[in-house]
Amino acid sequence: MMGPDIVFGAFIPQGWKMELARLDGATAKWDRAIEIAQLAERLGYDSLWVYDHFHNVPRPAQEAVFECWTTMAAISQRTDTIRLGQMVGCNSYRNPAVLAKITSNIDVISGGRLDWGIGAGWYENEYRGYGFDFPRPKDRIGMLEETVQIVRSMWTEPETTFKGRYYELRRANCDPKPLQQPTPPIWIGGGGEQLTLRVVAEHADCSNFGGPPDTWAHKRDVLRRHCADVGRDPDEIRMTWSPEVFIRGTEAEVEAAGSLAVWGQPFDEWSANNLVGTAEQVAEKIRTYAELGCRGFIPWCSDYPDTETLERLAEDVMPQFR
Numbered sequence: 226m227m228g229p230d231i232v233f234g235a236f237i238p239q240g241w242k243m244e245l246a247r248l249d250g251a252t253a254k255w256d257r258a259i260e261i262a263q264l265a266e267r268l269g270y271d272s273l274w275v276y277d278h279f280h281n282v283p284r285p286a287q288e289a290v291f292e293c294w295t296t297m298a299a300i301s302q303r304t305d306t307i308r309l310g311q312m313v314g315c316n317s318y319r320n321p322a323v324l325a326k327i328t329s330n331i332d333v334i335s336g337g338r339l340d341w342g343i344g345a346g347w348y349e350n351e352y353r354g355y356g357f358d359f360p361r362p363k364d365r366i367g368m369l370e371e372t373v374q375i376v377r378s379m380w381t382e383p384e385t386t387f388k389g390r391y392y393e394l395r396r397a398n399c400d401p402k403p404l405q406q407p408t409p410p411i412w413i414g415g416g417g418e419q420l421t422l423r424v425v426a427e428h429a430d431c432s433n434f435g436g437p438p439d440t441w442a443h444k445r446d447v448l449r450r451h452c453a454d455v456g457r458d459p460d461e462i463r464m465t466w467s468p469e470v471f472i473r474g475t476e477a478e479v480e481a482a483g484s485l486a487v488w489g490q491p492f493d494e495w496s497a498n499n500l501v502g503t504a505e506q507v508a509e510k511i512r513t514y515a516e517l518g519c520r521g522f523i524p525w526c527s528d529y530p531d532t533e534t535l536e537r538l539a540e541d542v543m544p545q546f547r
Contacts, residue, residue, distance in 0.1 A: 231515060231546045232463075234272040234310060234523035235265040235535060237300060239291040241276045242487045244529040246288050254289050257530050262300050264532060265307065268539035272308035272340060273300060274523055277315045280351050283488055294327050301335035310340035312467055312523055313414035313433065317346045317357050317365065321372035322397045325379035329403045337404035340431070341376070344414040345369040345421065366420040367391060373411060373428045380408050412465075418447045426451035431463040431521065437498050441466060442517045465521030466514055470500035471528060472507055472537040479503065485527040500524050504541035511546065 237258050238244045245254040262273050277293040297309055309331065319327070332339040345365040346352070352359040360368070371389040378385040379399035387394040403409050415421040416434030425432045425448060434444045445464060452459040469486070473479045479502055486495040500507045500522075511522060526534040 230463075230520055232271040232465075232521045233538070233543050233546075234274050234308075234312075234521070235261075235268075235270040236274045236276075236312070236523070236525050236529075237262045237265075237296065238526075238529040239275050239296055240289040241278045241281060242525070242529075243281055243286060243288055246286075248530060251289055255291065258291060258296070259300070259303050261530070261532060261535065262304060262307075265535060265539075266304050268536065269543065270307060270539060272310050272523070273304070274310045274312045274342075277311055277313065277318065277342075278348060278351060280348070280354060282348075285350060285354070294331070297331050298334065301331060301338065306338075308338045308340050309335055310412065310523075311342035313342035313344035313412060315346040315348070315351075316343055316369045316372050317352065317359075318355070321375040321392055322379060322385075322394055322399075324372065325376040325397075325399050328376065328409065329380060329399050329401060332403035332405055332409050333401050337409075339403065339405065339409040340412055341409050342412040342414060342433070343369065343373065343376075345417075362417070363420065364391070366417065366424060369413075369421075370424045370428065373413070373424070377408060377411070377428075414467075416444045418444065422448045423451045423455070425462065426455050426457055426459075429462055431465055433465045433467055433521075433523070435466060435468065438513050438517060441514065441519070445518055463520045464518055465523060466519050467523040467525070468499040469495070469527045470507065470524035470534055470538060471526070472500075472502065472504055472534045472542070474503065476503060476506075482528075487527075499527075500538075501527075504537055507538070508542045508545050511542065515546065 248254045275293050275296050281288050328341050349359050368391045371392050380403050385397045410430040412431040413425045413429040414433040449459045484492040484495045528534050
């Protein structure tokens with residue numbers, strides 16, 4: 226039995242991975258998103274998550290994608306206790322001062338349930354489509370770091386004046402402040418070893434990076450070295466993983482479904498690198514990561530808009546870690 230501090234999150238189906246395409250009409254798609262969010266709360270998940278994207282993957286398809294923050298606001302009013310996160314927000318898509326205002330508002334209207342997820346951004350097609358500049362990675366990560374500083378200041382200070390390399394604010398106000406003290410948890414996503422994980426070490430309450438166990442463990446060690454460099458206790462940062470998950474009663478059922486990988490990987494590769502299998506097999510994979518120090522699992526259910534995986538994970542796997 227692992228310790229009680231492992232958390233499990235569930236995604237709200239919002240259309241980014243084409244998972245709502247077989248439902249007819251935007252209203253039916255939205256109704257299903259609400260149903261699954263409420264089901265996840267009843268099933269005992271710790272948190273609900275949305276992606277921050279506008280165009281579908283693996284390619285834009287003119288198929289519904291519900292926007293991150295308006296979805297968060299709506300779901301906050303249709304749920305009661307479950308936490309609300311973003312895996313992860315794209316820093317470039319919103320001015321950081323406006324983002325401070327949005328996040329603070331969400332924390333208040335949800336009764337203090339916000340987990341703030343933020344990353345440097347990567348989906349160039351969206352940047353071009355929406356008219357955003359697409360700077361080189363070093364600059365996107367520098368912008369991310371300034372945003373975290375700005376948001377934290379605006380959450381906690383009466384007003385914020387900031388002059389950085391990328392952003393400048395003069396006496397910015399953000400009221401109401403978040404309910405959570407000292408601040409809502411800050412999740413920073415990304416595994417870039419030189420720059421991103423250093424920002425995580427300096428500013429994050431939670432990290433999120435991926436890879437098979439040896440890759441994940443390597444990034445864990447890189448993060449720990451950055452923590453040592455900046456004088457931070459690495460145990461202050463909850464390290465998490467956000468794979469895909471697909472659970473069925475037998476191995477034969479899993480194999481019969483074939484690869485459900487959004488990015489088209491063959492079955493063997495997809496199943497090996499994600500939480501794919503029977504409940505027993507998935508629990509064993511989770512145990513492997515937990516023993517490496519992973520304390521949060523935020524998997525994407527590959528069978529959405531169906532809920533068999535969501536239910537099996539909650540009923541047959543999660544109790545083993547609580």
